[in-house]
Amino acid sequence: MFKFLSTTLLLFFTVVVSANDVNEPKSLRLGSYQELVAKHDAKPLVVVFWSITCASCLKEMATIKEIHLEQPGLPIVMVSIDDNAEAPAVLATLQDKGLSDLESWVFAESNAQRLRYEIDSNWYGEIPRLYFFDADHKRRGISGKISKADWLELLAS
């Protein structure tokens, strides 16, 4: 019975999500990240840096979708580190993975390293790179694909 209910619920959310407006990726420039984070002030937030060519990132998206469906009130922001010219491919990938309703950004500075440094001066550029913000906006950065259990633990901590 529980299994039936959760499947129905998941289907319901999937239909609702697919009916939502698609969020076109916005251009992330110097200063955009601080605005992005400030917009979600005093609330837990997850920011995911990814690329259309990163297999680990694409695999991680299944988990992100599950978390999104279970916690629709949790803001998850997807930031593609691909070149701005790849914005159509970025959107197509998010649509394919059922994540196009999430707030989405794409790197729009030719010097990606400078943009990364502004976000985190200790980040070498490995992806996926996830930042978990608690309600006080204390930030924790994690590199690499993580499990759903890890997500839940990080969201709870």
Next chain:
Amino acid sequence: MFKRSKKKTSLQFIWFFILAPLLLTACQSTGKIASLKPYHDHGSAALKGIIATDFAPDGTLWRLFPTDKNIFVEYSTDLGRSFSRSFKVNPKQQKINIWAENPPIIKVSRSGRIHVLYYADEDQRATTYFSYSDDQGRTFSTPILVSDEAATSMHYMDQMLVDSTGKVYFFWHDTRHGRHDPKLGSGVVSLYYTTFDSLNGRLQNQKITGGICSCCRTATALAPNDKPVILARMVLEKGIRDHALIRLLDNNQWSQPIQAITDDWRVDACPEHGPAISIDDQGRSHLVWFTLGEQRQGIFYAHTDDYGHHVSHPPLALGDSSQLPGHPDVLAIGNRVYLAWQEFDGEQTHIVVQHSHDRGASWSNRKQVLSAPGRTAHPQLIQQNDNAYLIWSSEGKGLQLLAINND
């Protein structure tokens, strides 16, 4: 009036193309560069600031200059202060697809043949084309696909080696067996290779190993016996992304990968940070790499005399850890070993060098030698006769070449 003027311009234009190659040939024999307008004008900006280079045996510096649609080749006989007219490699425009970890390559053999490898998007995103010139770049062979599954599989992170006989080896990351391994995780691809030693014939693709980290460039070098040695970031048990050596044995079979470095970097991610290798004439392999492992974090140097079975320990830590040190290169010439890597201060990228006179036993102080704003290629160390040069290109400053002294 207008028509006459136009006719005159056309005649001048024709004479230019007839005389320019003759003038260039004459100047070449005297070692001087003719002051000619570019044959193909590619503008001043290389795609993403990335320019590939190599020295010919006579000391001529060749460079490959990519744009978003074309690949050009030029040469310099004054160590990069000026370059010749541009020779176009690809006759038809293509969508050139390169990035710093996946740059195009130019190699000049002992005989003077110029080999060019570049990436373009075709049916599948990113595949490689090969072309060569036997007439000092005046004409290039029609570019051919290196992969025999280019329509369905990605083919990237190539390396090209040319041995002393002119035999060309290509190595690359290939997705034909997928990009996921149920035991190892995501971003796991195969390492393929092929050789080219004749004017005709298909490039027969052969698998060397699976378990390769998809987005970290694999490094290659020739051993004193003229056979290739590979240093690759592999995805090992429990998803650990550490480095292994593989070499072509005397029976022309590939050795099993030998895990040379144990950093314990357990991560399911794209580090985009490949290693480098150079082998000295006594057979010592000099290795540099990046890791964020349990054992250590940053960039490191070590050497091995038996292709990874025993490796110097502990590794030498390079760079200022507060400046994101990365993308190291290494070059061994006799007993001398040169290192170069990049650091970033939030505004500019800097190149730092260090060297050893005793095959990696002791080291000079580190020295910052070049800087540039904007997007950059990775630094590269190349050899010309007995001299070491640092080559680095960037959007901000174009191509920079620096002879590394031994102070």
